[in-house]
Amino acid sequence: QGNASASAGKTKAASCAGCHGEDGNSTMPAFPKLAGQHQTYLVKQLQAFKSGARLAPMMAPLAAGLDEQTIQELASYYAGNKISTNPAPKLPANDDDDAPAKTPEQEKAELDALITKGSDLYRNGNISREVSACVACHGPYAEGNKPASFPSLHSQHADYLIKSLTDFKTGARSNNRENMMHMIATKMTDEDIKAVAYYISTM
Ligand code: HEM
Ligand code: HEM
Numbered sequence: 001q002g003n004a005s006a007s008a009g010k011t012k013a014a015s016c017a018g019c020h021g022e023d024g025n026s027t028m029p030a031f032p033k034l035a036g037q038h039q040t041y042l043v044k045q046l047q048a049f050k051s052g053a054r055l056a057p058m059m060a061p062l063a064a065g066l067d068e069q070t071i072q073e074l075a076s077y078y079a080g081n082k083i084s085t086n087p088a089p090k091l092p093a094n095d096d097d098d099a100p101a102k103t104p105e106q107e108k109a110e111l112d113a114l115i116t117k118g119s120d121l122y123r124n125g126n127i128s129r130e131v132s133a134c135v136a137c138h139g140p141y142a143e144g145n146k147p148a149s150f151p152s153l154h155s156q157h158a159d160y161l162i163k164s165l166t167d168f169k170t171g172a173r174s175n176n177r178e179n180m181m182h183m184i185a186t187k188m189t190d191e192d193i194k195a196v197a198y199y200i201s202t203m
Contacts, residue, residue, distance in 0.1 A: 009077025012070055019058070024078040029159035035081035040149040042075035053175040083155045086201050089115075111198075118199025121192055131187045134196065137180075142203045154203035161197035169193070 013024075016034075020026045024035035034042065048054035049063035050071075066074070091111055102110070122142075125133035134142075137150045144152035153161065167173035169185035176182060185193070 005073045005076040006080045007077075009070075009073035009075070012074055013077055015062070016074070020078075023081045025081070025084040026157070029157040030163070031157075032160045033083055033156055034078040036083035037078060037152055038144055038146050038149060039072075039075045039079035040146075041144070041151045042078055043071055044149065046071045046075065048175045054173060083152070085155050086157070089158060089198055089201060114195050115199050115202060117192075118195035118197070121196045122199055126187075126192070129187050131192065132184050134200075142200050153200045156201060158197045158201035161200055162193055165193045165197065166190075 013020075016024075019028070019031045020034050021031075024037075025033050045054060046063050046066060049056055049059040050066060052060065089111060091107055091114075121131065122134045125131045134153075137148070138144055138153050139150075142152065142154035144150045164173065165181075165185050165188065168176060168181040169188065171182060174182070188196075
């Protein structure tokens with residue numbers, strides 16, 4: 001039954017491939033990878049795009065046309081695929097023209113510091129600012145928690161993770177269980193968000 005559902009989903013996923021990639025491994029960083037994500041989480045997001053509970057201008061018109069069975073099939077297809085790992089992260093280009101150019105050594109040191117900070121935040125949270133440790137819900141490998149439907153995060157694009165966390169923080173993404181992610185993200189600085197996103201993208 002699961003396999004029949006996934007193979008029906010594969011056919012229907014053709015209309016998603018332009019943004020999310022053939023198998024759910026999008027290459028463009030603004031479009032989330034869907035491969036390997038928990039089926040129940042994918043179903044919940046598609047239902048939320050459809051109802052308008054999660055606002056996303058690109059997804060809304062597409063989700064509006066999906067019936068319940070198609071949502072289940074698409075979710076089953078993507079959940080059964082394997083997420084691809086990301087290439088080594090790069091710092092975003094410096095948009096301050098007057099800043100002196102960084103040497104490759106400086107770039108590497110800055111990136112390493114950012115990822116170390118992100119790893120610490122992911123595992124330990126931040127006690128003084130009361131940021132919960134991500135590991136508690138999203139797991140030691142950011143594999144999520146299937147029974148609890150906590151999403152898998154590892155190898156997701158850093159840009160998408162930054163956008164999601166920022167949207168939770170501002171409330172633009174308000175559809176999150178018991179406001180859990182909103183409460184966490186409001187305690188995070190933009191630098192925390194960037195650090196943890198970069199770290200997770202390397203997992
Ligand atoms: C997000 C599924 C087509 C652009 C998502 C998410 C799902 C999904 C499940 C949420 C991922 C998460 O929360 O981790 C699908 C399916 C499609 C489809 C099943 C085909 C029926 C498209 C297309 C585009 C697109 C064609 C581009 C025009 C996006 C964007 C987001 C997103 C930009 C992120 C929204 C945000 O920032 O909150 N999609 N998608 N999707 N999708 Fe799609
Ligand atoms: C969703 C990151 C801590 C529960 C998410 C998403 C991200 C994220 C990026 C969206 C995933 C996507 O769009 O594909 C983080 C980070 C954390 C953290 C960086 C630590 C700073 C936690 C904790 C909990 C939690 C401690 C549980 C108490 C959830 C749940 C969702 C979620 C339930 C799904 C929300 C929904 O239904 O849309 N998290 N998380 N997270 N997270 Fe976290």
